[in-house]
Amino acid sequence: MLYLVSNSFLVSFDIGDLTYTFSSNFLVIASIFFIIIIIFLNFIYFKTKFSFQKYSHEKKLNKTKKGYQFFVEAMIALSNKDNKSAIISAKKMKGLLKDDTSLNLLLQSEILKVEKKSDDLNNIYDLMIKNNQTKTLGYRGLMEQSLNQQDYHHAFIYGEKLFSLNPKIDKLYETLINIIAKTRNWNQAIFITDKAYANKIIKKETANENKSIALFEIAKIKKDSDVNEALRLIEKAISMRKYFPPYIKLYLQILFKNNQLNKIQKVLKKYWNEIPSSALRLSITEILKENKINEISFIKNIISKNQHSEESKKLLIDFAIYLNQWSLAREQIKGLIGSNPSREICFFMSEIELGEHNDIQKSEGWKLRANNAELDCYWVCKITNNPQKNWSALSEHGHFNSLEWRQPKMLSTI
Numbered sequence: 001m002l003y004l005v006s007n008s009f010l011v012s013f014d015i016g017d018l019t020y021t022f023s024s025n026f027l028v029i030a031s032i033f034f035i036i037i038i039i040f041l042n043f044i045y046f047k048t049k050f051s052f053q054k055y056s057h058e059k060k061l062n063k064t065k066k067g068y069q070f071f072v073e074a075m076i077a078l079s080n081k082d083n084k085s086a087i088i089s090a091k092k093m094k095g096l097l098k099d100d101t102s103l104n105l106l107l108q109s110e111i112l113k114v115e116k117k118s119d120d121l122n123n124i125y126d127l128m129i130k131n132n133q134t135k136t137l138g139y140r141g142l143m144e145q146s147l148n149q150q151d152y153h154h155a156f157i158y159g160e161k162l163f164s165l166n167p168k169i170d171k172l173y174e175t176l177i178n179i180i181a182k183t184r185n186w187n188q189a190i191f192i193t194d195k196a197y198a199n200k201i202i203k204k205e206t207a208n209e210n211k212s213i214a215l216f217e218i219a220k221i222k223k224d225s226d227v228n229e230a231l232r233l234i235e236k237a238i239s240m241r242k243y244f245p246p247y248i249k250l251y252l253q254i255l256f257k258n259n260q261l262n263k264i265q266k267v268l269k270k271y272w273n274e275i276p277s278s279a280l281r282l283s284i285t286e287i288l289k290e291n292k293i294n295e296i297s298f299i300k301n302i303i304s305k306n307q308h309s310e311e312s313k314k315l316l317i318d319f320a321i322y323l324n325q326w327s328l329a330r331e332q333i334k335g336l337i338g339s340n341p342s343r344e345i346c347f348f349m350s351e352i353e354l355g356e357h358n359d360i361q362k363s364e365g366w367k368l369r370a371n372n373a374e375l376d377c378y379w380v381c382k383i384t385n386n387p388q389k390n391w392s393a394l395s396e397h398g399h400f401n402s403l404e405w406r407q408p409k410m411l412s413t414i
Contacts, residue, residue: 186214212240246391249283326356346370
């Protein structure tokens, strides 16, 4: 600064006819003063601006907090079934959170659910699927609406779109596979199951089981139009769910339809040697009687490798009774009666006494004993506990793959 004062000089410039002369010191001081004024004005401007922004932000934040508070109040009111309070809180929230479309749609959908306004709810769900944040909720809502109306066609369409957006949604695969079973779209069941397995939603065991059911159902459809394709499909199903009696039963039906008697005997021996179960025995008995197999030697050949097992003896007893070979039936049943015979053994004895000796009194006695005997196994729905005689992919009460071979708790609907 001292340097500038001691070395000052005159500065002149002309404006028109006038000449203006200033000391360099004056210009320096004026420039510094001007810069200070500019800095001060900037400070005032930005401080004022930031104060307004802070006020606006705090106001907006408080508004948002109140909006969320009303959202919580509305949800609590809904849980308490206080629809009136829920609607009031929802309106207040909407006024405060006009820009939060997704939250408004969500709350509206919950209120309309409680009010059971299906048409309005569908309109909300349609709006939700157009919003990226609520798209999955929209498709899920539309799927559930369709299920409630038993519109399985549209339920599957919405469910499939939901599955493509997020296949890992809880219970979505199970819901879809049940819908598919009701619509009998078995090829789609295979596709969805493969996709679920690829996304690690289900284990390989579940994937194979569900795919085998789809193959079984397609084979049932094909057996009347394309026997060879039906055989290929049922053989693949059996390879995925080994020794499952209903599959073997269909396999035998197709072989009989194709008149492959030699193969039938080989198939029967193969599976009976592996797992001589009561479910398989009853399936075999039904198929052979339907196709009028009247030779006891045929049955003896099937059970030749495990003829002393209980199930083999029961199979032989059943056919001995069927073919009126009473002495053979009585000989085979001796070791199975015991002190507490099963219901089935009691009925066998009833038929033997009536058929061999026409002893009505003893026959009726065995029937009475059967009423107090242990129940036989049936296909029982693990969800409803209702038994049914034959296995099906969808139980009689509409549950997919819910049947298991066991004793029912109550025998009232067979």
